[in-house]
Amino acid sequence: MNLQTIKRVLLVILTIIAVGQTTVSLFNSWQQPQTQSRIELYQTNLVLNATEWKKFTEASSNKDADIYPKLREQLIGKEPLKNAQKQYEELKTSLTKTQDSIKGDSLRDGKAGRSSSILAQTERIGSIVDELDLRIGILQAEQGQTNAALETWTNLIERSKFKTDGLNNFKTVAVLIDLWTDKSSITATSETQIKANLDGWFKYRSLAKLYQVEQRPADLANLELQQQNIAEQVVNKLxxxxxxxxxxxxxxxxxxxxxxxxxxxxxxxxxxxxxxxxxxxxxxxxxxxxxxxxxxxxxxxxxxxxxxxxxxxxxxxxxxxxxxxxxxxxxxxxxxxxxxxxxxxxxxxxxxxxxxxxxxxxxxxxxxxxxxxxxxxxxxxxxxxxxxxxxxxxxxxxxxxxxxxxxxxxxxxxxxxxxxxxxxxxxxxxxxxxxxxxxxxxxxxxxxxxxxxxxxxxxxxxxxxxxxxxxxxxxxxxxxxxxxxxxxxxxxxxxxxxxxxxxxxxxxxxxxxxxxxx
Structure with missing residues (x-):
């Protein structure tokens, strides 16, 4: 076998390996949720921050005041909280179906309980679903759907008990339940827990509720001032x-x-x-x-x-x-x-x-x-x-x-x-x-x-x-x-x-x- 033949044989082998590796990688990507959905949620979160801008919610004597209601409707819609909740719930439903589908595929292939990659994929999707539920509950509570929010958070707590990475969710949800049921069991670590595990509009609304329950008007005023600055910047970004x-x-x-x-x-x-x-x-x-x-x-x-x-x-x-x-x-x-x-x-x-x-x-x-x-x-x-x-x-x-x-x-x-x-x-x-x-x-x-x-x-x-x-x-x-x-x-x-x-x-x-x- 001459050198040219050996080179061609090696090329054929590498081609087979490359095609196989690419096929496996594409198949593995099919088991993953699309990042596009997460990107859309980031834009939704911007919209939620923009809802706090007072120029959208307060009357003004300025001659151009009629511009703001029109701008509000164009940027954030008529029911931004309801729309945000719908988008979060749709993504949650889609991810849950994906998770079930992956589990079903693994059972049909006889890989259930044996594939660490399948387990990691389902756990990763489960963590995203937990994050979504945490925020869906806040959206429900802010729309006056307190019972629905408590049910969402209670279900999340039950799931978190069986997860090694569920401790932060468990603690954060416990704080939120206490806040929206006006319990006196709020501790000094509640504020730290909210700041560590929530961001954007969700952090702001949770902290606002905490300061109201604990009767801290000065902190609430400072928080509202900070949020106004953020909301104005967000409107420009939108x-x-x-x-x-x-x-x-x-x-x-x-x-x-x-x-x-x-x-x-x-x-x-x-x-x-x-x-x-x-x-x-x-x-x-x-x-x-x-x-x-x-x-x-x-x-x-x-x-x-x-x-x-x-x-x-x-x-x-x-x-x-x-x-x-x-x-x-x-x-x-x-x-x-x-x-x-x-x-x-x-x-x-x-x-x-x-x-x-x-x-x-x-x-x-x-x-x-x-x-x-x-x-x-x-x-x-x-x-x-x-x-x-x-x-x-x-x-x-x-x-x-x-x-x-x-x-x-x-x-x-x-x-x-x-x-x-x-x-x-x-x-x-x-x-x-x-x-x-x-x-x-x-x-x-x-x-x-x-x-x-x-x-x-x-x-x-x-x-x-x-x-x-x-x-x-x-x-x-x-x-x-x-x-x-x-x-x-x-x-x-x-x-x-x-x-x-x-x-x-x-x-x-x-x-x-x-x-x-x-």
């Missing part, structure tokens, strides 16, 4: 989070309509037809494409790096589940840079013998046209991906996992953590992923497929590489749009800029939502 996407949606829709009209009129001379159907002169074959994709990307990302990081964690006796937000972000940043460096190195050596490359390969040039394509691609992606995401949500419900960096972005208040997240998502990811999936993969596939086929296949692989089953469809659409921009502009800067703008918009929104829920 305006920012709500208005900017709508503006982008409108501009993107108009841009799509305009470009489509121009395509119908000018046909091959239209902007959308620029470089249409023109592939790349690819000097290498499918084997080189496979080496870069399987060895340089999937094997490094899903096999080599986890083993290396696992050895490092074991060597320094680090428990990854106990890392704080900053440590998680630093860990993710180092891991991502490691993947990028190894993958680009393998890419370089895989195609080195074909240097110098034909024109248009890995072209990166700052021009007005490249910037226009990047910004235009981003704006047109907004309405298209939103529509697909709404359809996708109906298909998947609340299962399918999501990007693990999103909850970290929501919870992180550390400026260094935010900076590292920005570097990872908005600079490193666009450069590396566009280089691999558009610069190399898409262009290489045009040797075997028409341009539209290369755009589709590279977009699908790009989506699968993110290992989130619920996001495969919208990410495929986004990947195809990135590929469309690259094939038309023939400039990696365009797709990198579009990618960076997309990730930046998502990350900034998460930062805003997270900062309003403290």
């Amino acid at each position: 305006l920012l989070v709500g208005v900017l996407p709508v503006i982008g949606l409108l501009i993107g829709t108009l841009l799509i309509l305009g470009l489509t009209l121009q395509l119908a009129i000018r046909k091959k001379r239209s902007i959308l037809a620029t470089n249409s159907g023109i592939g790349w002169k690819t000097p290498w074959d499918i084997e080189t494409i496979s080496i870069v994709l399987i060895v340089g990307f999937f094997t490094v990302k899903d096999i080599v790096l986890p083993i290396v990081l696992g050895l490092i964690l074991s060597l320094f006796q680090i428990n990854p589940t106990k890392l704080d937000n900053l440590q998680q972000v630093m860990f993710s940043f180092v891991a991502y840079i490691g993947i990028a460096v190894l993958a680009v190195t393998i890419l370089f050596f895989a195609i080195k013998k074909y240097f110098p490359l034909p024109p248009d390969w890995f072209k990166f040039k700052l021009t007005p046209q490249s910037i226009a394509w990047g910004i235009g691609g981003y704006l047109t992606a907004i309405p298209l991906v939103i529509i697909i995401s709404l359809i996708n949500q109906q298909l998947w419900g609340d299962r399918g996992g999501g990007n693990p960096i999103l909850p970290v972005a929501l919870q992180g208040q550390d400026n260094l953590a935010k900076f590292l997240l920005f570097l990872t998502a908005c600079i490193a990811a666009p450069i590396f992923e566009e280089l691999i999936f558009r610069g190399f993969l898409l262009a290489s596939l045009t040797r075997y497929l028409p341009v539209w086929g290369a755009i589709t296949v590279s977009g699908l692989i790009f989506a699968v590489a993110h290992l989130s089953l619920s996001e495969v469809i919208p990410l495929t659409v986004l990947g195809m749009l990135l590929g469309f921009v690259y094939t038309r502009s023939r400039n990696l800067l365009s797709s990198m800029l579009m990618h960076a703008l997309w990730n930046s918009g998502t990350l900034i929104t998460l930062f805003i939502l997270g900062s309003g829920n403290s």
Whole structure:
């Protein structure tokens, strides 16, 4: 057996392993609740904070006073507490169904009681459900549904008795029950318990109730003053989070309509037809494409790096589940840079013998046209991906996992953590992923497929590489749009800029939502 044959056998083996590993990861993501639902709750919590703004609730002699009722209805709706409770209960119902489904799947597969991963998944979902019930009870109590709130909290206490991580919930719920039944068993630790285990509007309303019961008017006045400042800031954040996407949606829709009209009129001379159907002169074959994709990307990302990081964690006796937000972000940043460096190195050596490359390969040039394509691609992606995401949500419900960096972005208040997240998502990811999936993969596939086929296949692989089953469809659409921009502009800067703008918009929104829920 010669060296070439051995290399091909190894490539086949690695391909089988990579496909198997990716399939398992996608299946595991199906067992996870979607992070999108948690993100929506963060926005709901912002709305709850905004309800406390006195300009929404008090009459004013100001000539512009009639603006505030209209603004209130637009931002928080007519019944914000009722709407918030409904959203919390819907998520709770969905998560409970997911939990039951996972247990049912494990029973059918004969894995019940034997799989630590299944147990961890169900316990994680159970913890989220407990958090939801804690807050649902406060929403019920604030709407005068005291008996319903007490029933919700009592059921939570009963569940917490059988959980190793249920102590904090047990203590916090006990304090809330005492507050809303006006019992005299409130202790000096009640305030500490509320501050430690509740946040945002829920913490404020619980502390307000505590100060009322304990007859502490000075503390109550200070709390209300603090909440007014927070509520005013939250209103500004809601305006920012709500208005900017709508503006982008409108501009993107108009841009799509305009470009489509121009395509119908000018046909091959239209902007959308620029470089249409023109592939790349690819000097290498499918084997080189496979080496870069399987060895340089999937094997490094899903096999080599986890083993290396696992050895490092074991060597320094680090428990990854106990890392704080900053440590998680630093860990993710180092891991991502490691993947990028190894993958680009393998890419370089895989195609080195074909240097110098034909024109248009890995072209990166700052021009007005490249910037226009990047910004235009981003704006047109907004309405298209939103529509697909709404359809996708109906298909998947609340299962399918999501990007693990999103909850970290929501919870992180550390400026260094935010900076590292920005570097990872908005600079490193666009450069590396566009280089691999558009610069190399898409262009290489045009040797075997028409341009539209290369755009589709590279977009699908790009989506699968993110290992989130619920996001495969919208990410495929986004990947195809990135590929469309690259094939038309023939400039990696365009797709990198579009990618960076997309990730930046998502990350900034998460930062805003997270900062309003403290």
